[in-house]
Amino acid sequence: MATRLAVPSRKGKKSGQKPPLESADRKAATQNKWASILIAPTLILLGVVIVYPIISGIFMSFQSDAGLDPETGLFADGGFAGISNYTGWIMQQCPAVGGGTVDCPPGTLGSQFWSATSNTFFFAAVTVVLETIIGFWMALIMARSFRGRGLVRAAVLVPWAIPTAVTAKLWFFIFAFQGIANELFNTTILWTGSEWPAKWAIIIADVWKTTPFMALLILAGLQMIPGDVYEAAKVDGASTWQRFRHITLPLVKPALMVAILFRVLDALRMYDLPAILTGGANNTSTLSILVVDQIRQGFNSAAALSTITFLIIFLVAFIFVRFLGANVSEGSGVIKKAKTK
Amino acid sequence: MTQAAAPTATRPASTSPHRRNVSSRERWASVRTYVSAAVIVIWCLLPAYWMVLTAFREVAFTYDTAFWPTHVTLDNFRTAFATDTGNNLSLALFNSLIIGASVTLIALVVGVFAAYALSRIDFPFKFIILGFILGASMFPGVALITPLFQLFTDIGWIGTYQALIIPNISFVLPLTVYTLTAFFREMPWELEEAARIDGCTQGQAFRKVIMPLAAPAVFTTAILAFISSWNEFLIASQLSNDSTQPVTVAIASFTGSQPQQEPYTAVMAAGTIVTIPLVILVLILQKRIVEGLTAGAVK
Structure with missing residues (x-):
């Protein structure tokens, strides 16, 4: 607390010097440039480790999981699933053998x-x-x-x-x-x-x-x-x-x-x-x-x-x-x- | 200070008949304080003490209930470090060190600049950026695990160090930035200017004034970052394999010589090894750690 009070605020310093307006603007611009250079690495890194996975996760959640195709009997990639993954969890519905969905049997994750x-x-x-x-x-x-x-x-x-x-x-x-x-x-x-x-x-x-x-x-x-x-x-x-x-x-x-x-x-x-x-x-x-x-x-x-x-x-x-x-x-x-x- | 500091420090000027009453009440309050303090200390330390005690107990006396050392042995530490049952504690310790050190280093090198900007420079969107960083630190790891699991499977990174280091950055970097920002705010930066006026060059002012001032803050933040990486379990348990698993995962899957029997004493020995250096470090740096822990939240 004490140290904070002792430190003169940035604003106080500025008004004390009373620089011409143009120079203050230029100073602000330089400061903004410096701030963005200093902060950019953090934001980029957080973008890579957080924002990318979120977006990728949301994209994935609308795809259906690979599984046996009920018509051909072959293992096939899922393709677009709409919101069926979400409704599957919320309604506790699992894919049925012959297509469509049934109530998930007790004990399954669903x-x-x-x-x-x-x-x-x-x-x-x-x-x-x-x-x-x-x-x-x-x-x-x-x-x-x-x-x-x-x-x-x-x-x-x-x-x-x-x-x-x-x-x-x-x-x-x-x-x-x-x-x-x-x-x-x-x-x-x-x-x-x-x-x-x-x-x-x-x-x-x-x-x-x-x-x-x-x-x-x-x-x-x-x-x-x-x-x-x-x-x-x-x-x-x-x-x-x-x-x-x-x-x-x-x-x-x-x-x-x-x-x-x-x-x-x-x-x-x-x-x-x-x-x-x-x-x-x-x-x-x-x-x-x-x-x-x-x-x-x-x-x-x-x-x-x-x-x-x-x-x-x-x-x-x-x-x-x-x-x-x-x-x-x-x-x-x-x-x-x-x-x- | 606080309300309870008051009773002993300043006693209201009371008339003498009341005085004995007040002082006996004070004594009673002080007894209650000590009893409560004892309860807190016992509650916090007893389970940890039990772990250390069991770590030094012979396997045959795993369930001994004595609260003092009995059947003392170092066998459990040998079992913990032995590799014949598939445990590899020394490798796991090494992995945890590698992962923790890398994450801490990356987070500090990147975060120190952001923290400097956030504490020293005025710029637009500062509030939003701070909010984003604070929000990022509360982000649930489980929301990262699925996309990362698929991504790392696709590019063959499961079980590699980078697959364990990268996700940890997601929560260690925000922690580093806001702890450092809080610390930097409290620093007497005007000393830098004073040093310049006294004839220091900018480099000298930085080296001789700012560095010594900032070093403890950076060091404390490094410890907090390292601890949070060292303690991580969820992501490591999914993305590591036998040769890269950190200690938390290794201990959770410890196996004993008897397949059906939980090797409690060896697990407690491993837990002791993992915990004691951390606890000693934290106790030595107690004041700064508490400052760092609470800096981002309440200061």
């Missing part, structure tokens, strides 16, 4: 679209709610000044630093039948072997792994609140709860909403934990797992599903930014400063 979608949203909702509540609590504790605070702040970084794949294996071991979880709680649950225990195993592992990230983001938001606001409220006789409700919450809200948005988008693409913990068995499959499973059975159909997944995530991000006040441009300083400059 029959799992809606269950995978609801699992994805279920995991995202439950993990993000838990992570927000626990993360907020952790952040409030870490914001206090007490001896050993450094230790707590260091400890929360440990789950964050462990790769998700390792986290999944670790919790797989903890939740093993003879593992420590059953031992500690004196239960005999086949954690990864049936639907609800498996879902909770995934949720617990995810909450353990990502709550620290949430806590650190909220902590950074808390540290932006000036202390004298609390002093003033205390002098006015506000209770702890009132101070939390009327000072902490509103002031930390922009940072909190950005943190929640980040986490929701991250949770909606969840793959590593369920893929390693359960492999998507027992109705724990997510959309990401379904896409990956489908790739080897047909690119084009998988492309349709990954496009649907992308659209769902895009839609959720849009709803967040538009309606729930996750104002990225306000919460995220990077953009805010760019805007005000």
Whole structure:
């Protein structure tokens, strides 16, 4: 904060020098040229690794997968499919032997679209709610000044630093039948072997792994609140709860909403934990797992599903930014400063 | 600072009858703080501790429930590095290093220019470009995997390093750009001008003033970029083969000497090897890492 205030703004410098208008224009033109030269490599690279695959994926999703031609009985390329790949997933229709489509038989990938979608949203909702509540609590504790605070702040970084794949294996071991979880709680649950225990195993592992990230983001938001606001409220006789409700919450809200948005988008693409913990068995499959499973059975159909997944995530991000006040441009300083400059 | 720093720092001038009441309440609050802090530390460290503990336990005592080292052995590390069961942890570590280093290098070399422009120069569409880069970092990897899988199959790139490096750039580069942009914004650039006034050439000002100032920011960003590449699993699990798979994929498919039995102790040993250097690095650079993590989001 202090450094930012000390730095004279670019505008201030310019007006101080009062250059002639023409020269200012020329300077702006040179700056624009420099800016585009400096930014071009990043945009080109992102275009190659993101925009090209998206467009290619959308194009693929309108082609049908190669398969046995029902009329000739020969293996043939699919050709244009219209929106049949999309309707196939959404209506859960699979190609029938004699042409046309039938309801996908249970157990096939085609029959799992809606269950995978609801699992994805279920995991995202439950993990993000838990992570927000626990993360907020952790952040409030870490914001206090007490001896050993450094230790707590260091400890929360440990789950964050462990790769998700390792986290999944670790919790797989903890939740093993003879593992420590059953031992500690004196239960005999086949954690990864049936639907609800498996879902909770995934949720617990995810909450353990990502709550620290949430806590650190909220902590950074808390540290932006000036202390004298609390002093003033205390002098006015506000209770702890009132101070939390009327000072902490509103002031930390922009940072909190950005943190929640980040986490929701991250949770909606969840793959590593369920893929390693359960492999998507027992109705724990997510959309990401379904896409990956489908790739080897047909690119084009998988492309349709990954496009649907992308659209769902895009839609959720849009709803967040538009309606729930996750104002990225306000919460995220990077953009805010760019805007005000 | 924060609300909770207040109670000890400034005690409202209260009359003496109330004073004992307040201080006992303060003591109670401090006890609660310590209990909560202990709960957080235990919750965060216990599972990781369990991994390290199991890594040093004999296979026959895999399910030992003692919370202290028992039946200590280094066998699991030998098993983890042994190649006779089809695991090749040393190769996987090497692959992860190659992939992580390449991705980090590319992202930094390209991203540092963009971050400089975004933090220092005014130009039109800056807001849109930043939004695009921020959006790109949240892009679901699964939307890339299908087209890339087909493309790389067509050109025979499945299982090559470049097939693993290129997709990682999609999320590491945006992360690099916005972390660096946030860092660069906080830098006292006017020192450069001051150095010029004091007689430095532009080159000297850059070398002696800007470089030392920017180096920690660039280094922290490099660590964050490397970690996010090192941790990647989804794309690597589909586009790698036995000779190029990174550690995350190798550990997920670890096999033991008994085909039907999950080699938990060896997996925990491998997990420990993969994690410990990272954790040590993160703890050493703790303050900067946290700064970098939160820079893009809340600063």
